[in-house]
Amino acid sequence: MKEKIRLFLETDLLESYLLGNTTTEETLQVERYIAMYPEVRETYNELQSNLEAYAKMHAIKAPEGLKARILQKIKAQDAGRRKFRRFAIAASISAVMFAASAYFFYNQNLNLHQENAIVNTKIQNLEADMKQQLEDVRNQFIVLNNPQTRKVSIKGNKKAKDLKALAYINPVKKLSYINVQNLPQLPENQCYQMWAEVNGEMLNLGVIESADDKEKLRALPYAEDAVSYITIEPQGGNLTPTVQNIVANISY
Amino acid sequence: MSTLLEKHIVELLQERNDKAISLLYEHYGDTLYGVAHKVVRDEEMAQDVVQESFVKIWKKADSYDASKAKLFTWLFRITRNTAIDKLRSVNTKNDKEIQMDVSDVYNLGVHSIRPDLMDVRENLDKIESKYQIVLDALFFQGMTQQEASDELDIPLGTIKSRLKIGLRELKKLYGTSLALIIVVFSTF
Numbered sequence: 001m002k003e004k005i006r007l008f009l010e011t012d013l014l015e016s017y018l019l020g021n022t023t024t025e026e027t028l029q030v031e032r033y034i035a036m037y038p039e040v041r042e043t044y045n046e047l048q049s050n051l052e053a054y055a056k057m058h059a060i061k062a063p064e065g066l067k068a069r070i071l072q073k074i075k076a077q078d079a080g081r082r083k084f085r086r087f088a089i090a091a092s093i094s095a096v097m098f099a100a101s102a103y104f105f106y107n108q109n110l111n112l113h114q115e116n117a118i119v120n121t122k123i124q125n126l127e128a129d130m131k132q133q134l135e136d137v138r139n140q141f142i143v144l145n146n147p148q149t150r151k152v153s154i155k156g157n158k159k160a161k162d163l164k165a166l167a168y169i170n171p172v173k174k175l176s177y178i179n180v181q182n183l184p185q186l187p188e189n190q191c192y193q194m195w196a197e198v199n200g201e202m203l204n205l206g207v208i209e210s211a212d213d214k215e216k217l218r219a220l221p222y223a224e225d226a227v228s229y230i231t232i233e234p235q236g237g238n239l240t241p242t243v244q245n246i247v248a249n250i251s252y
Numbered sequence: 253m254s255t256l257l258e259k260h261i262v263e264l265l266q267e268r269n270d271k272a273i274s275l276l277y278e279h280y281g282d283t284l285y286g287v288a289h290k291v292v293r294d295e296e297m298a299q300d301v302v303q304e305s306f307v308k309i310w311k312k313a314d315s316y317d318a319s320k321a322k323l324f325t326w327l328f329r330i331t332r333n334t335a336i337d338k339l340r341s342v343n344t345k346n347d348k349e350i351q352m353d354v355s356d357v358y359n360l361g362v363h364s365i366r367p368d369l370m371d372v373r374e375n376l377d378k379i380e381s382k383y384q385i386v387l388d389a390l391f392f393q394g395m396t397q398q399e400a401s402d403e404l405d406i407p408l409g410t411i412k413s414r415l416k417i418g419l420r421e422l423k424k425l426y427g428t429s430l431a432l433i434i435v436v437f438s439t440f
Contacts (some may be wrong), residue, residue: 011396012396012397012398016394016396019328019329020332020333045322048322048324048325050391050419050423051325051328052322052325053422053423053426054387054391054422055287055328056283056426057375057379057422057425058283058286058287058290058376059282059283059285059286060282060285060289062285062302066281066302067274067281069303070273070277070302070306071273071274073303073306074270074306074310075270077307077311078268078270
């Protein structure tokens with residue numbers, strides 16, 4: 001071990017390291033020796049003291065003004081750096097703000113597009129709905145205003161004595177309507193449902209809401225010798241009419 | 253140099269307080285100027301070197317590691333390397349006019365020191381020039397003993413013994429100045 005240290009000290013590597021003349025590899029080696037061996041550390045510290053002492057002997061009174069120049073240079077450097085830093089901060093803040101607003105507007109644009117699509121569909125639906133209703137009203141008018149239209153008064157059988165309805169049937173235009181004016185109150189788990197037997201086929205015309213507008217005309221499918229029924233069915237309607245629960249029928 | 257002051261300066265440096273530079277200059281300015289002058293042998297160039305070195309010291313403050321080197325060692329390395337770089341850049345500029353060998357960058361010996369600079373160097377005179385030459389080779393030129401032996405045409409053994417005596421003389425000198433400081437301080 002002693003031999004190893006002696007050999008190391010003989011290489012002058014420590015002296016080169018002292019002056020900062022070693023390569024990265026040599027530096028690592030020297031630092032390892034300094035850390036590991038007290039003798040090397042001691043030699044290094046002594047070299048440092050000697051260097052300082054010897055260098056101090058070479059001190060020359062530096063010219064007046066050199067200190068001021070150095071301090072000025074350093075202040076200028078720092079100001080430059082600070083200015084750059086301030087600029088960098090400002091730049092990053094505006095970059096972040098730009099990114100945020102870009103994202104915000106992109107999002108808003110996306111939302112507006114979606115809203116636009118929704119509104120468009122709504123308008124289309126409304127238009128279709130209005131056309132349908134207009135068509136309906138026109139047909140109703142044709143039926144009601146036509147001298148060939150028969151008006152049939154319908155009364156409920158004994159299961160629904162208070163049921164009153166009017167049917168308008170026009171065989172020429174092949175249109176028919178029904179206006180349910182009064183429906184007796186039903187228990188909550190039951191409802192009235194309309195049916196029509198057209199060409200031997202039973203059609204479900206839907207549940208009649210008791211809250212329905214009394215002026216409302218329901219279209220009936222028209223056919224020669226068609227029969228419509230009103231039945232009492234469980235709440236929500238049935239798939240096929242319950243024959244024993246027929247409360248009214250209209251043949252036209 | 254008191255380690256307490258060194259510590260204080262290092263702390264200020266790492267806090268990036270420019271007071272550190274003021275203190276560094278007050279305590280090491282003349283020495284570093286002397287070091288720069290020793291390498292470049294020109295007053296104006298030496299001033300530039302010191303100025304550039306201080307800027308480097310300020311910029312590299314974070315890289316100073318007190319566990320690896322004394323503050324002065326670090327300052328010396330920066331100043332000496334700055335001086336060598338300066339000299340090299342000047343030499344490359346002048347290369348076409350004067351062919352200068354890199355090994356001629358340093359003129360060995362102390363004969364070129366101007367008389368008006370000598371007063372602050374009283375102590376230096378107390379070391380015989382034959383020892384100074386070897387010390388210069390070690391501390392300023394960064395030569396290995398073998399290189400010094402080749403360069404100076406002095407046997408390696410003589411280099412070794414002169415270095416040993418030179419260092420002993422040096423220690424004697426800064427030992428006494430240190431003792432003197434202690435005496436001066438204790439009288440107050």
